[in-house]
Amino acid sequence: MSGGGEGRGRQPLVAVFSGAGISTDSGIPDYRGPAGLWRRDPEAQKLVTYGYYMGDPEIRRRSWQMRRKNRTLHAEPNAAHRAVAGLERAGVPVRVITQNVDGLHQRAGMPERKVLELHGSARSVVCTGCGDRGPMRDTLARVEAGEEDPPCRQCGGILKSATVMFGESLDTAVLSEALAIAKACEVFVAVGTSLQVQPAAGLAGIAADHGARLIIVNAEPTPYDALADEIVREPIGTALPELLRRLGGAAGGGPAPDGRG
Known part of the structure; x- marks a missing residue:
């Protein structure tokens, strides 16, 4: 696997593993967390459970x-997303592995090919029959126009959000690429995630086992804290930009811009 540092062989590969906590400043609640809506309300959880949905x-x-x-489509990237994109623009090889479906890393400026979405994307729809994909906004426009359960226009099949529902497995190709990044990176930053949902959470341990410097930025303790080289409990919106500025300087790229200029 290429670490993305073409022509920058001395630059360390930084993997940023993000969870719901990185997007709460953008107004997106944590639906999947232990106190999230899907855990608190079984009826609401049915709406995102594959068997019930189908x-x-x-x-x-x-x-x-x-x-x-849903607020996701209207959300804007916050300082933490911009800081990650800023580190990449500063010349540091960066790969993002995210549990989020909001697309905010890309909206902040991270190239699509450098972002792995473990749980898919809420910005797209997919047909469960033929696999055809399209923008979520277009399908929601059909709902607004009166189609309560809009079928696929290609085959008439059932459309769903292009996210991983409860009862579905993660995409094996995406997970395999994430595993390769965890093994290859020199720095692994886990931010805004409880590191409790497997198999994704195990990437932190795999990175540490392969010699990466493990940094955890999260308000609450995680099962991988004992392996961490650095633990940050400060608010993500201020702590992550400062952390990435330090990493950018250590990598020789100078301070990473925050993406606002």
Whole structure:
């Protein structure tokens, strides 16, 4: 696997593994966490559970109404997302592995090819029959126009958000690439994640086992704290930009811009 440092052989590869905590400053609540909506409300969880979704038209109708009200598509990147993109623009080889489906790393300026979305993307829809994909906004426009459960226009199949629902497995190709990055990186920054959901959380341990400097930026303790070289409990919006500025300087790229200039 290429670490992305073409022509920069002395530059360390930095892997940023992000969870819901990096996006809360953008107004996106933590739906999947221990105190998130899906854990607190089993009925709401059905809306994002594959078996219920595929087998019950009423669940699908309710799911589309939920998507209409979802803040994700209207959210903007915050200082933490901009700092990650700024580090990459400063010339440091960066790969993002994210558990989030909001697309905010890309909106902040990270190249698409350098972002791995373990749980898919809420900005797209996919047909469960033929696999056709399209923008979520286009399908939501159909819902707004009165289609309660819009079918695929290619084959008539059931459309769903291009996210990994409960009851679905992670994409093996994406997970394999994430594993390769964890093994190859020199620095692994886990930010805004409890590191409790496997197999994704195990990437932190794999990185540490392969000699990476493990840095955890999270408000609460995680199962991997004992392996960490550095633990940061400060608010992500200020702590991560400062951390990445230090990493950028140590890598010889100078202070990483925060993306606002």
